[in-house]
Amino acid sequence: MSSSTAAKQYKALGEDVWKNKVEKINAELFTLTYGSLVVQLIKDYEDYAEVNKQLDKMGYNIGQRLIEDFLARSNIGRCTEFRETADVISKVGFKMFLNITPNITNWTPDFKEFSLLLEENPLAEFVELPDDAVEGGLWYSNILCGVLRGALEMVQMQVEATFITDTVRGDETTELRVKLIRFLEEEVPVGED
Amino acid sequence: MSIDINCIAVIGKQNNPLYIKNYSSSHPDLKYHYIAHTAIDVIEERVLNNPKLTDAYLGLLYAMEDLAVYGFMTNTRVKIILVIAVTDNVVKDADIKAIFTKVHSAYVSHVCNPFHNLDQDFVASKRFSNAVDHIGQQNSRATIDV
Numbered sequence: 001m002s003s004s005t006a007a008k009q010y011k012a013l014g015e016d017v018w019k020n021k022v023e024k025i026n027a028e029l030f031t032l033t034y035g036s037l038v039v040q041l042i043k044d045y046e047d048y049a050e051v052n053k054q055l056d057k058m059g060y061n062i063g064q065r066l067i068e069d070f071l072a073r074s075n076i077g078r079c080t081e082f083r084e085t086a087d088v089i090s091k092v093g094f095k096m097f098l099n100i101t102p103n104i105t106n107w108t109p110d111f112k113e114f115s116l117l118l119e120e121n122p123l124a125e126f127v128e129l130p131d132d133a134v135e136g137g138l139w140y141s142n143i144l145c146g147v148l149r150g151a152l153e154m155v156q157m158q159v160e161a162t163f164i165t166d167t168v169r170g171d172e173t174t175e176l177r178v179k180l181i182r183f184l185e186e187e188v189p190v191g192e193d
Numbered sequence: 194m195s196i197d198i199n200c201i202a203v204i205g206k207q208n209n210p211l212y213i214k215n216y217s218s219s220h221p222d223l224k225y226h227y228i229a230h231t232a233i234d235v236i237e238e239r240v241l242n243n244p245k246l247t248d249a250y251l252g253l254l255y256a257m258e259d260l261a262v263y264g265f266m267t268n269t270r271v272k273i274i275l276v277i278a279v280t281d282n283v284v285k286d287a288d289i290k291a292i293f294t295k296v297h298s299a300y301v302s303h304v305c306n307p308f309h310n311l312d313q314d315f316v317a318s319k320r321f322s323n324a325v326d327h328i329g330q331q332n333s334r335a336t337i338d339v
Contacts, residue, residue, distance in 0.1 A: 028305070035307025126305035128318050133308070 010087050013074060014095035021073045022096055031125045038140060048136030055139070059146020067151035070096065082180050083107075085157065086114050089148070089178075098122050102176070115164065118174040127168050134170065139163040141174075148178060156184040196288055197278040198329045199260060200225040201296060206270035208233050212321070216329040217278065220260075225276060228262060231255070232274045236264050250290050265293040273297065292328060299324035 041051045074092050079085045086104050094100050100122065106115040123141045139145075145161035152159045158181040165171035199217035202225065204210055213229060215222045235254040251264035256279065265273040273296050275289065303309060303321040 032305065032307070035305075039307045126302050128306050128308065128320055130308050 006084065007087055007091065010091040011095075011101070013076070014092040014101070017074050017092065017096050018099055027122055027125070031122060031127075034123050034143075035127060042133070042138070048133060048138040052137070052139050052142045055142035056146040056149070059143035059148075060150035061146075062143070063147035063150025063152075064154050066097070066147060067154045070151070081111070082157075083111055085152070086116075086178070090116060093151075106177075113177065113179040116176040116178065118176065121167070121174055124166075124168045124174075129168050129170075138169075139166060140168045141166065144176060148176075153184070158182050158184055196284060196292070197280060198275065198292070199278055200228070200274075200276040201325055201329050202229040202232075202274040202276075203296070203300060204229065204233055204272040204274065211271075212325070214322070214325060214329060219278075228257075228260070228276055229274050232262050232264055233272065235262075236266060236272055240266070250286075250293060252286070263289050263293075265297070267297065271300065273300070295328050296325060299328070 038051070038055070041054055042048070045051050045054065070093060073096065076088060076092065079088060090102050090104050094102055094116075100118060100120055102116040102118045104114050105117055107113070121141055123144070127140060129138065129140060133140075139162075142163065145163065148161040149159055160179045160181060162177050164175040164177050166174050168174075197217070199220070200213065200215050202210065202214075203212040210226070210229065213222070213225060215225050232254050236251060239251060239254075249265055249267055251266060254262045254264045254274075256262070259279050261277050261279050261284070263275040263277070265275070273293055275292060275296075277284065277289075299321055302324070303318050304311070306318065309318070
């Protein structure tokens with residue numbers, strides 16, 4: 001099946017880029033840095049919804065720049081449909097930057113929305129949210145939502161990314177929902193006739 | 194391995210108790226608080242007398258009627274106290290060291306939590322409690338002998 005060979009291709013590409021073309025840093029340093037960032041934001045804004053928004057904004061800025069780096073290193077061409085985009089995000093994007101490959105599930109029938117199930121989250125290693133953060137609705141890894149939004153906008157896709165569940169809050173899984181709003185171009189969007 | 198762990202205690206660098214958990218049913222919790230305090234004194238005495246002490250594992254600190262107290266101090270002056278019931282079996286140093294290393298790892302994982310306030314008195318994280326309970330109970334459950 002062409003989709004599974006494409007999937008394998010992306011997987012192999014992701015592994016190859018991770019092994020050879022990216023510089024790595026210590027995982028604990030990264031986790032602690034992100035952790036202190038979130039804690040500082042909480043201290044500064046004192047409102048968990050606002051912290052979520054700020055994380056998303058920061059992620060958005062990162063995503064806009066990250067996509068250039070991604071395209072340069074992976075040499076991937078244009079995706080023909082949103083399903084391919086999802087595959088690329090999971091097997092090449094996440095692999096390259098976080099060395100994880102989240103599972104893609106829960107496609108809507110029109111293939112415009114999907115979920116990413118993260119089995120492990122390097123941003124949230126060792127993290128345990130205090131009760132008032134859970135009640136306040138903090139999404140600890142919300143920066144990832146911003147990154148996806150920013151990166152995909154630069155490749156002409158407007159998406160909405162939100163967290164549904166997060167193990168750091170005590171849920172069973174960590175699920176990120178990505179919804180395609182529209183393609184940002186004048187002509188007929190790819191995938192629609 | 195048939196070590197019967199009665200109590201695991203973690204003491205902070207200002208000798209403030211961070212976590213004390215009693216696993217035995219034979220003595221009340223307060224007794225272990227006293228034991229932990231005495232242990233701190235013994236550790237300080239040892240450290241004062243041996244300034245060249247480099248090993249984190251301090252060995253047997255002292256023994257009471259039916260209890261033996263072992264100590265472990267990190268370079269950040271966080272102390273871990275282990276109280277075990279004295280049995281006829283010879284207790285190997287290596288086993289005790291292994292237990293201390295496990296508790297230390299649990300402590301390190303807890304400290305890496307960015308929401309943990311380092312000035313806080315009690316280590317109230319569920320994950321740390323579960324990890325230490327697992328260590329404590331795993332060892333006490335291992336004594337199925339007569």
